Amino acid sequence: MEKVAIDEVDNQVNPLGVHSVRKPVSGALGTEHFAMNYFELDAGESFSGGLHAHGDQEEVFYVESGTATFEVGLDREAVTVEAGELIRFPPGQFQKGYNDGDERVVGWALGAPGATHDWDELQSRVYCPDCEAERTHDVDLVEGTFELTCTECGAVQG
Incomplete structure (x- = not known):
């Protein structure tokens, strides 16, 4: 059995800087098959950044307060x-989930199976300068920054 208070969980924000409060509760609890993250989103902030898909994980978001x-x-x-x-x-x-209002959003992201992502199963939808259009990109985390590879032309951004 493990128990933790949200105030005791370290704040670990996304490398893209798209939110100011993200607390990986699953890490603090030591879960292996379940991901749980607590968020506080100010106006304009998002849970993860851009439009994306996890090929290896089902996700549920619970909005505790705000919209x-x-x-x-x-x-x-x-x-x-x-x-x-x-x-x-x-x-x-x-x-992609975000706060487009003025009131702070408090929410939870829950995922299974697994407490962490398989980066080979994560894709993002962003603009590709080589294709000159929005395209699906494979995502990799390299030295703390995201590297995106266009699935259409193979161009790498990062």
């Missing part, structure tokens, strides 16, 4: 998630 907006799928359908509501994404579904 979060999620862009879902390649068509970026906007879905509003209010305090007390949850949203689920199956493995492989593109999504």
